[in-house]
Amino acid sequence: MSVTAPVVLPAGMQVFERGWLSSNNILLCDDNRSTLVDSGYATHAGQTLALIEHALGGRALDQLVNTHLHSDHCGGNAALQAHYPLLDTRIPPGLADPVQAWRDEDLSYGRTGQTCPPFAITGLLQPGSTQRWADSEWQVHAAPGHDPHSVILFNPEHRLLISADALWENGFGVVFPELEGEDGFDDVAASLDLIERLNPLTIIPGHGPVFADTVGALQRARARLDAFAKSPDKHARYGAKVLLKFKLQEFGRIARSEFVRWAQDVPYMHALHQTYGAGTPLQQWLDQMLAELARSGALADDGHMVEDVTS
Numbered sequence: 194m195s196v197t198a199p200v201v202l203p204a205g206m207q208v209f210e211r212g213w214l215s216s217n218n219i220l221l222c223d224d225n226r227s228t229l230v231d232s233g234y235a236t237h238a239g240q241t242l243a244l245i246e247h248a249l250g251g252r253a254l255d256q257l258v259n260t261h262l263h264s265d266h267c268g269g270n271a272a273l274q275a276h277y278p279l280l281d282t283r284i285p286p287g288l289a290d291p292v293q294a295w296r297d298e299d300l301s302y303g304r305t306g307q308t309c310p311p312f313a314i315t316g317l318l319q320p321g322s323t324q325r326w327a328d329s330e331w332q333v334h335a336a337p338g339h340d341p342h343s344v345i346l347f348n349p350e351h352r353l354l355i356s357a358d359a360l361w362e363n364g365f366g367v368v369f370p371e372l373e374g375e376d377g378f379d380d381v382a383a384s385l386d387l388i389e390r391l392n393p394l395t396i397i398p399g400h401g402p403v404f405a406d407t408v409g410a411l412q413r414a415r416a417r418l419d420a421f422a423k424s425p426d427k428h429a430r431y432g433a434k435v436l437l438k439f440k441l442q443e444f445g446r447i448a449r450s451e452f453v454r455w456a457q458d459v460p461y462m463h464a465l466h467q468t469y470g471a472g473t474p475l476q477q478w479l480d481q482m483l484a485e486l487a488r489s490g491a492l493a494d495d496g497h498m499v500e501d502v503t504s
């Protein structure tokens with residue numbers, strides 16, 4: 194029986210694996226500066242702050258960078274900025290203007306029914322640039338697909354990749370442009386090709402454990418992408434279930450009637466239902482999605498369920 198060796202990270206680097214409501218957080222430190230990559234979801238901000246304070250041992254956090262601006266990756270930004278008033282915060286350039294003006298209609302939070310307290314930025318994380326974190330050079334690469342403005346971060350010295358949601362050990366993040374009626378699958382393919390060219394030995398994904406099977410992960414991701422490209426309605430149903438499960442994890446337990454009311458106010462759910470609901474009423478379509486989640490066991494994760502009660 195073969196035994197997989199544990200992944201060893203370079204000195205000055207810690208990964209906090211958070212689950213699925215919050216993205217993983219990556220802390221990069223040297224003698225002079227500390228940088229955090231991604232801050233998790235808003236409702237977990239207290240836990241994020243506690244993890245960082247404990248890891249830093251009384252030092253201040255100097256810099257925060259976001260791979261992209263989905264709520265599970267930047268929802269803790271505001272809390273970290275409040276605790277560390279001098280925090281240098283940098284994001285990919287695509288949504289800089291909406292963030293600076295905080296135009297929610299141009300961000301994803303209202304459309305997905307998710308939470309992200311407003312935060313400020315002090316600079317940009319430009320694709321094509323090189324950053325120095327933890328005494329090592331990190332390349333910033335554009336990686337659209339899951340999100341059109343996402344970046345991934347590659348350290349050539351250690352062949353180490355922070356892949357965000359462009360590649361997980363068993364897939365990749367929902368292709369949100371496709372849910373909005375825009376092309377996104379080709380961008381996913383291009384980002385997977387980029388990762389293959391970078392040829393990392395170790396990958397830190399946005400969700401799930403650090404892993405070293407780059408070849409296998411790329412094969413699985415491409416097979417999944419091919420299935421979605423051949424059947425966009427399959428991807429849409431997957432996207433709907435991800436949005437539903439995400440919110441269920443946030444709510445914990447909620448009456449079915451309350452949950453339906455929440456879904457009725459979410460623009461993404463309306464758009465998906467109108468395009469892929471096959472003419473069924475919204476509540477019936479939601480019941481179908483919840484039934485599929487229940488059959489897969491997804492609703493039992495961490496005890497999160499929809500209660501079949503009236504409110």
